[in-house]
Amino acid sequence: MTLTWVLLVLTGIICTDTKIVHVTIYMIGCTDSDGENMLGVDGEEIGHADFTKGKYISTMPEFADPGEYVERMYEGAVANQQRCRQNLQTIVKAYKSPAAAEAPPMSSIYPRHEVKVGTDNTLICYITGFYPPRLTVRWTKNNKNVTQGVSSSQFHINVNDFSYSQFLTLKFTPQEGDIYTCTVEHSALEGPMTREFDVEASEPSLGPSVFCGVGLTLGLLGVATGTFFLVKGNQCN
Numbered sequence: 001m002t003l004t005w006v007l008l009v010l011t012g013i014i015c016t017d018t019k020i021v022h023v024t025i026y027m028i029g030c031t032d033s034d035g036e037n038m039l040g041v042d043g044e045e046i047g048h049a050d051f052t053k054g055k056y057i058s059t060m061p062e063f064a065d066p067g068e069y070v071e072r073m074y075e076g077a078v079a080n081q082q083r084c085r086q087n088l089q090t091i092v093k094a095y096k097s098p099a100a101a102e103a104p105p106m107s108s109i110y111p112r113h114e115v116k117v118g119t120d121n122t123l124i125c126y127i128t129g130f131y132p133p134r135l136t137v138r139w140t141k142n143n144k145n146v147t148q149g150v151s152s153s154q155f156h157i158n159v160n161d162f163s164y165s166q167f168l169t170l171k172f173t174p175q176e177g178d179i180y181t182c183t184v185e186h187s188a189l190e191g192p193m194t195r196e197f198d199v200e201a202s203e204p205s206l207g208p209s210v211f212c213g214v215g216l217t218l219g220l221l222g223v224a225t226g227t228f229f230l231v232k233g234n235q236c237n
Contacts, residue, residue: 100132107128135186137152141172142179174199
């Protein structure tokens, strides 16, 4: 299986009277076994073709009302994949199976919400800067593989260098002492890359209670002192 990708990227710039510039990108990519077709504006995805489900997926909000264009986009994506694979075969023959360009990924792991023991949350494993767009990702909890509650986004192209990014998520209920990992394997890495997240229960801070207690004490002392001088003043009169 060749890892060579053929990419056709059309970038358009639209200017308005208010001098606002928008960048539109339409990306087509293929190998001999899979493909990518994505439309985006200003770095945000509008939609992509899901060749496994056989339809075009709109990622715009519901109020945008994509309408009938979604069906036409998928038909065009399928036709573009056929042409892309034909071009791929031509390129492989012409350049005698050139080595594929590769870039290793970077990754990070973090929770979607503030971690509270016993409260449902989501761990996010963000992977970026890699090429070609092919990854293997594994989640573990306390050194045991986890497959339930796992999901992944489509590959997103980084328009600055045409590398790729992907979000992977894991739904979890944190318990003190649990250790979660996200391990990434990619052809440009010398070995698996693992990021770890430890669940630590935050101890309640004594600071607010101490300050409230001190403030209340000083306030009562102030009231008592004022009352004392008020009584003495009345006695003098």
